[in-house]
Amino acid sequence: MFCIVKAGVSIEARLLVLQNLGRQVEEKWIWKHLNFELHPGERCAIAGAAGTGKTLLLRAIAALDPIQAGSVLFQGKNLSDWFIPRYRTQVLYLHQRPALLEGTVEQNLQAIYKMSVHQSLKPYPLERDRILKYLSSLGRSADFLNRPIHALSGGESQIAAFLRALLCSPTVLLFDEPTASLDAQTEQQFEQLVQFWQQEDPMRSYFWTSHDPEQLSRMTDRRLRLDRL
Template identity: 55%
Template sequence: MSAATVDSASGRSPLLVVENLGRRLQQDWIWQNIQLRLDAGDRLAIMGPSGVGKSLLLRAIAGLDPIQAGHIHFLGKSLSDWSMPRYRSQVLYLHQRPALWEGSVEANLQQVFLLHQHRRRGYQRQRILQYLRLLNRDETFLDRPSSMLSGGERQITAFLRGLQLDPMILLLDEPTASLDPESTASLETLVQNWQADNPQRAYLWVSHDAEQRQRMTQRAFQLRGVANAK
């Protein structure tokens, strides 16, 4: 079995609680008995060797993949009691290689509000322009065709698309892996501003960059898969 622990003595009411979580592919357990708590304002690093299943853990927490054992609670409610579209807009998973719709960057941002879950909300262009300023980009970025974006620009577009939904938790899976140092610094600033706007917000961050973890997180969850658990 896995040995996965979080060192937290905050005493705050949790945003997210993961209890005895287990994930299996075919007949083999990837990890088991995962215990994790995320409090308001937390900045938590997910650590572990390559292949241990860090991305799979984030996907399970996001409700994107099935779990074979354990429970997930968000704001005191079981995952099964949430509408999945609502839950996924509040506990937002940002993929290393995000999928985008055809059309411009701005069309991708606007498309979200055509979905049933978000139909009562509206696209706020000024808010997006504010985000772009933090990313050292101007409004011409909104006109870029999605088919012409680099890997880093696709990540930025997906990030903006998610932030406008006001999630409470970000599940960040190597979000700066395709970015140059300047863009990485800008995106980190954007995450910090997102959290500062609402101290209740929290995030989990998977990063192989030790310096980035030191800058962007305050505690760590060490994930050890079944195969290499002691």
């Protein structure tokens, strides 16, 4: 496995570091000795054939799955030194099939404020205008917030989950085939929203997986490639 390293980035600027990372499933190594550095403002693809563990890597970075070797560092701190619920708000994994609560889209957005780890967030009424601005960039009105979750399409559910994630103001987003359920027009709008989110803060970076090579070319400028062992 190898990565294409972006030239001219200082070591001091490291945001997230993978050191000799290894993942084993049923005594078989999926990947090991994986080293990579993500820097502020970067857009990085995780590429590789099916079965090379792209989703497993995203989940390991998000502290959702165990790793059997190596370590993950974020902002200079080892993952083991982070309060994990806090870490997951800053390094946030967007699932292919997001889990949403019963109720409306807006109720799902408001639900994150019930968690103690999110007490430092700006109150939702102050953030609602930002959500409406995001929706406008997707060509959707405020009525979307009133939609019941059970009435959403797969693509609309992904949009709702993304909006909920943005309320946490993450520094690193982990996109796992984020537009697989979207039509071409909404996919384009989703990509524009991601770009808008990143431009709001120069520290923000992301990893992105996709089976669409054209999308990877559009949305990323650096690549971590996983190969079969």
